[in-house]
Amino acid sequence: MAAAVGGCGVYGLELAGEDDAFAAREAACAATAVERVAPGLATARGVDADRLRTLAYTHRASRLLGRCGASVDAARALVQAATVDRSGTVAVRARDVRGTAGVDTRRAERVLGSVLVDRGFAVDLDDPDHELRVLFAADTCLVGWLAAESVRDYGDRRPTDRPFFQPGSMAPLDARAFVNLAGAGPGTTILDPMCGTGGTLIEAGLVGARVVGVDAQRKMVRGARENCRAYLDGDHHLLRGDATGLPLVDDAVDGVVFDAPYGRQSKIARHSLADLVAGALSEAIRVAPRAVVVADRSWTEAAERAGWTVADTFERRVHRSLTRYVHLLVR
Numbered sequence: 001m002a003a004a005v006g007g008c009g010v011y012g013l014e015l016a017g018e019d020d021a022f023a024a025r026e027a028a029c030a031a032t033a034v035e036r037v038a039p040g041l042a043t044a045r046g047v048d049a050d051r052l053r054t055l056a057y058t059h060r061a062s063r064l065l066g067r068c069g070a071s072v073d074a075a076r077a078l079v080q081a082a083t084v085d086r087s088g089t090v091a092v093r094a095r096d097v098r099g100t101a102g103v104d105t106r107r108a109e110r111v112l113g114s115v116l117v118d119r120g121f122a123v124d125l126d127d128p129d130h131e132l133r134v135l136f137a138a139d140t141c142l143v144g145w146l147a148a149e150s151v152r153d154y155g156d157r158r159p160t161d162r163p164f165f166q167p168g169s170m171a172p173l174d175a176r177a178f179v180n181l182a183g184a185g186p187g188t189t190i191l192d193p194m195c196g197t198g199g200t201l202i203e204a205g206l207v208g209a210r211v212v213g214v215d216a217q218r219k220m221v222r223g224a225r226e227n228c229r230a231y232l233d234g235d236h237h238l239l240r241g242d243a244t245g246l247p248l249v250d251d252a253v254d255g256v257v258f259d260a261p262y263g264r265q266s267k268i269a270r271h272s273l274a275d276l277v278a279g280a281l282s283e284a285i286r287v288a289p290r291a292v293v294v295a296d297r298s299w300t301e302a303a304e305r306a307g308w309t310v311a312d313t314f315e316r317r318v319h320r321s322l323t324r325y326v327h328l329l330v331r
Contacts, residue, residue, distance in 0.1 A: 012067075012135060012142035013042040014059040014097070016150075022177070022314045023057035025328070029180045030055055037067070038137035040097035049148035051185065054207045056154075056177040062133040062144030070101040070136045072108045078143055079115050079132075086145070088129030090121040093146075094136070101136035108134050112143075157202065163230050164223030170199045170259060170294075174316075174324075179204040181328055182255035182292045191253040191288065193243035193280055198224030200257045205232040212253060214241040244271065244279025248287045256284040260295040262322070274302070281306035285331055293327040303329050 011031065015023040024042050028034045030051035031044035047061045065082040068074040092113045094105035112134060113123055121130075131146040154176070159169035179200055184190045186208035192200045195213030201224065205211045211228070213236070215221050221240045228236040241247055243258065260277050271279065277299055284291045285307050293299060300310050308329040316324045 009045050010064045011044045011047045011061045011147065012064050012133070012144050013044055013047075013061050014095075014133070014135060015040050015042060016057045016059050019057075019314065019316060022316060022326070025312060025314070026055055026177050026180050027052075027058045029183075030058070031061070037142070038097070038140035039100050041135055041137045041140065041142055043067075043142070047147065052148045053151050054176070054185075055150045055180060056173045058150055059152075060133065060146060060150070061148045062135075062142070063147045064142060064144035066143055068141050068143070070103060070139050070141045072103060072111050075108060075134055075136075075141050075143055076111050076115055078141075079112055082143075084116075084119055086130055087120060088122070089124035089127075090116050090130045090132060091123065091125045091128040092116065092132045092134060094134040097135055097137035100138045101141075103136040103141075105134075105136070108136075157231065159197065159199065162197065163226045164197055166197050166220075166223070168262075169197050172199060172203060175199045176203040176207075178257050178292045178294060178326070179207065179209070179255075181326075182257045183290050184209040184255060188254040189252070191246075191248070191256045191284075192258055193241075193246060193256065193283065194258045194260070195224050195238070196220055196259070198227040198238070200259070201228055201236060201238075202231045204257070205234050205236055208234070209254075210235040211237070212248075213238045214243060214246060216240070216242060244276060244283060246283045246287060250286055251289075252287045254288060254290070256288045256291040258284075258291075258293060260293060260299065262296040278302050278306065281308065281329075284329075289331040291327075291329040293329065295325050295327075296322060298325050299327060303327055307331070 032046040034044045068078045092109045094108035135142045154172040157172045184204040189210040190204040191212045193214045201211040225238040312328040314326040
């Protein structure tokens with residue numbers, strides 16, 4: 001593959017997890033024209049660095065010098081041919097993403113570091129002014145200057161470490177991805193009408209959204225409120241209610257996220273599971289233009305009957321006995 005120097009504003013994205021389609025969809029919350037180019041890698045334009053820092057399934061974005069074949073020699077030729085408009089200290093970090101390229105990354109770092117020293121840089125592996133990312137995957141290599149990294153602090157909010165815990169709580173990493181897909185961000189309001197222990201509310205609040213949580217159980221409302229107080233300084237409102245009859249006016253929020261009950265009847269005695277989900281979908285489309293619905297089965301037909309357009313669906317394996325179906329819905 002011949003080297004092709006990236007144009008102005010072209011970025012390489014290092015995707016997290018194993019589901020590149022899902023990661024790329026979330027990355028589109030912080031970038032435009034996201035395109036998967038190799039296992040674990042994508043390219044994009046117009047990256048919002050602040051927004052990228054909040055993503056769950058993107059590790060880093062680098063401003064590309066270019067793209068080439070997956071060899072050290074090709075990467076060296078690319079860097080030698082590229083225009084470098086910066087100076088100071090540098091570190092070269094090379095990765096063989098998922099071990100798919102079979103490239104000696106230590107050699108890559110030495111060889112490209114030598115090229116940059118010849119261009120006037122000094123090497124500083126501990127605290128460099130600039131970091132050159134060299135990303136090998138399958139038959140592709142992306143080379144670029146690190147521009148933004150996501151904040152990986154999800155271990156600080158493990159469900160078992162929160163003030164209120166119930167088994168089955170969603171991991172913060174996934175909750176963050178789902179609220180991002182629902183449009184969470186500064187100036188937005190996000191609703192979870194089945195909020196449980198409040199995990200999605202916490203993640204939406206941490207990216208700057210105002211959050212509203214509803215749950216049928218008084219215990220859950222109290223616990224979610226306690227959890228939100230432990231992690232959020234911003235607006236959060238918790239109330240007991242029925243997801244099929246929300247106490248909200250039309251178009252009250254910007255996005256809805258809910259995790260439908262898995263493999264059991266609803267805790268609201270008068271609703272079957274099917275009626276609960278159908279009713280929640282109908283209420284969600286009344287109050288928001290966008291929703292993310294997570295479940296242990298497909299609710300595509302129910303969403304379409306409620307008037308939603310199913311923009312995307314993903315099947316995400318959690319463990320041997322659970323696959324999550326993620327529905328991205330737009331009005």
